[in-house]
Amino acid sequence: MAHEKNISKAVIKRLPRYYRFLGELLNQGVTRISSRLLSEKMGITASQIRQDLNCFGGFGQQGYGYNVNVLYEEIASILGLDRQVDAILIGAGNLGRAVANHMEFEQRGFRLIGIFDENPALIGQTIKGVLVRSTDKIEPFCRVYHPTAAILCIPKTVTKEISDRLIDAGVKGFWNFSHYDLALNQKERGIVVENVHMSDSLMTLSYELKTLLSEEN
Numbered sequence: 001m002a003h004e005k006n007i008s009k010a011v012i013k014r015l016p017r018y019y020r021f022l023g024e025l026l027n028q029g030v031t032r033i034s035s036r037l038l039s040e041k042m043g044i045t046a047s048q049i050r051q052d053l054n055c056f057g058g059f060g061q062q063g064y065g066y067n068v069n070v071l072y073e074e075i076a077s078i079l080g081l082d083r084q085v086d087a088i089l090i091g092a093g094n095l096g097r098a099v100a101n102h103m104e105f106e107q108r109g110f111r112l113i114g115i116f117d118e119n120p121a122l123i124g125q126t127i128k129g130v131l132v133r134s135t136d137k138i139e140p141f142c143r144v145y146h147p148t149a150a151i152l153c154i155p156k157t158v159t160k161e162i163s164d165r166l167i168d169a170g171v172k173g174f175w176n177f178s179h180y181d182l183a184l185n186q187k188e189r190g191i192v193v194e195n196v197h198m199s200d201s202l203m204t205l206s207y208e209l210k211t212l213l214s215e216e217n
């Protein structure tokens with residue numbers, strides 16, 4: 001849509017949260033909501049909500065508020081959740097299995113089509129109905145199925161080698177859980193990377209707790 005190209009990264013980062021809240025409202029049978037009420041529920045100012053949603057056309061009407069379903073569908077379309085990208089997961093260890101088992105890929109715009117590991121004890125198992133194949137089979141698999149995205153749940157030490165192979169095999173997007181910083185110098189190679197560090201979130205909690213507890217003393 002016309003406004004989409006100008007949406008800032010900061011707004012895009014907030015869209016999944018709007019999407020989650022709007023989904024919960026739809027489940028409760030709410031069909032429209034004022035920016036004031038949405039603001040109370042989400043803990044964001046009403047003016048921030050109006051500003052964010054105006055970036056892609058608004059959909060709010062004076063005195064009516066937002067049509068929850070229209071907004072929900074629009075955000076889904078902006079985030080690309082209304083189509084499905086094929087993804088493979090590398091590293092079927094503790095984290096890889098948890099991600100494969102618990103992430104609702106299909107509701108997030110992805111379809112998990114393959115899992116790879118180098119451990120012979122894991123090869124041949126299925127996780128969430130997806131076969132674990134040997135890492136040697138990455139290239140032949142990619143030649144046939146052309147996955148666009150890869151989820152990396154492998155040790156830091158092997159991430160460069162594996163990601164280079166995946167890029168050569170045509171993978172364009174990485175959801176990278178390994179602590180190797182893949183974001184560097186990738187944009188110019190036509191690659192997008194989302195690095196995930198749960199520990200960053202934990203350290204943020206540590207900071208917040210430190211501040212809270214020092215205010216109490």
Ligand SMILES: NC(=O)c1ccc[n+]([C@@H]2O[C@H](COP(=O)([O-])OP(=O)(O)OC[C@H]3O[C@@H](n4cnc5c(N)ncnc54)[C@H](O)[C@@H]3O)[C@@H](O)[C@H]2O)c1
Pocket residue numbers: 090091092093094095096116117118119122135153154155156158162176177178179196197198199
């Ligand atoms: N980003 C985060 O928030 C976060 C959280 C937890 C763990 N991690 C990281 O994720 C990674 C996986 O953690 P885990 O607890 O699942 O470890 P794990 O040891 O249980 O699993 C790692 C898996 O990778 C496989 N592997 C190793 N080298 C490989 C290769 N070359 N090709 C394919 N598979 C290979 C191993 O056989 C193993 O099954 C680690 O690097 C860990 O530090 C990140």
